[in-house]
Amino acid sequence: MLGYALTAIAVAILAGTGVGGGGLFVLYLAAICSYPQPKAQAVNLVFFIFAAAASLIYHLRHRRISPSAIAFCTLFAVGGTLIGTAIRNLLPENVLRIVFGIFLVAVGTRTLFAKEKSPENRGT
Amino acid sequence: MPNILRANTKIFRSHGDCNLKSDTSISKTRLISAVLSVAAGCINGMIGTGGGIVLTYMFSHLENDKEIKDHLVCSMAVMLPVSCVSILTYGFGNFDSAVHFITTAVSAVVGGFIGGVIGERAAPAVLRRIFAAVVIWGGISMIF
Numbered sequence: 001m002l003g004y005a006l007t008a009i010a011v012a013i014l015a016g017t018g019v020g021g022g023g024l025f026v027l028y029l030a031a032i033c034s035y036p037q038p039k040a041q042a043v044n045l046v047f048f049i050f051a052a053a054a055s056l057i058y059h060l061r062h063r064r065i066s067p068s069a070i071a072f073c074t075l076f077a078v079g080g081t082l083i084g085t086a087i088r089n090l091l092p093e094n095v096l097r098i099v100f101g102i103f104l105v106a107v108g109t110r111t112l113f114a115k116e117k118s119p120e121n122r123g124t
Numbered sequence: 125m126p127n128i129l130r131a132n133t134k135i136f137r138s139h140g141d142c143n144l145k146s147d148t149s150i151s152k153t154r155l156i157s158a159v160l161s162v163a164a165g166c167i168n169g170m171i172g173t174g175g176g177i178v179l180t181y182m183f184s185h186l187e188n189d190k191e192i193k194d195h196l197v198c199s200m201a202v203m204l205p206v207s208c209v210s211i212l213t214y215g216f217g218n219f220d221s222a223v224h225f226i227t228t229a230v231s232a233v234v235g236g237f238i239g240g241v242i243g244e245r246a247a248p249a250v251l252r253r254i255f256a257a258v259v260i261w262g263g264i265s266m267i268f
Contacts, residue, residue, distance in 0.1 A: 001227055008231030009238075014255065016239015022173035024255070027262040041172025042214035043228060045207050048173070050229045051236030052204045058240035059197040066187065069157075070201045073179065076158045077165035077206045084169020085213040091170075097266050100171045104263030107177060112256035 004033070012051040022048055023104050030097070037096045038088070157186060161202070168203065169210050176203045 007028055015021030025047055029040035088096065160182040168175030179199035187195070219225040 009235035012235020042218035050232035054236035055240035073161040076161035080162035080165025081169035084166035101266030108260035
């Protein structure tokens with residue numbers, strides 16, 4: 001459990017700094033802890049909720065944000081989540097792993113070859 | 125037009141624009157942001173991660189008068205409620221024990237706060253390269 005906690009802290013730090021992390025934690029849970037893909041995703045979501053909330057407490061006082069834009073996007077993103085959930089429920093676990101793997105390769109390749117100051121060079 | 129959408133006319137403006145942006149352009153920008161938000165939510169709902177990168181990309185292109193850290197915070201602020209909705213669809217039996225849940229939550233809070241504080245400085249390029257290499261390796265191992 002100590003190794004799990006240290007890994008979670010390290011990944012949360014990476015996520016908070018903007019390097020990336022969400023995908024990395026799912027990877028750790030699925031590949032190292034041998035969790036089934038849906039379980040790894042669920043644990044990662046809880047992990048993200050707590051990490052993002054803690055990070056936002058600091059960031060919201062120091063960064064320029066657009067509350068109306070956030071509200072607008074949240075509305076549509078919640079709708080998208082329900083669509084994604086429906087698709088997830090239709091896919092077998094091995095297909096879900098492959099989709100996740102393709103996503104990781106795409107994000108990693110983009111991060112690896114992105115220019116230093118471009119916005120795209122951030123992870124998940 | 126609802127006030128919330130009208131308020132976005134000041135937010136979703138392109139680089140170099142002033143506040144006199146045309147209604148057509150504003151509608152187009154809103155449509156793009158709505159479609160990309162749905163895509164971000166869809167990815168997150170399907171694989172449990174990845175929505176943030178789509179939103180960061182979107183915010184950086186629609187509000188490019190701000191810094192990259194502002195876009196990261198905006199995307200995080202959107203993904204937080206989205207993830208709360210998403211977790212409801214998974215049910216509550218995914219943690220092995222209460223200790224497992226508490227360890228995950230406390231580790232995330234500690235790491236998230238530390239990341240938020242030190243994240244004000246640019247992430248070192250070498251760290252991003254290592255992250256990218258690990259993620260690519262992990263992705264390939266998941267596919268095969």
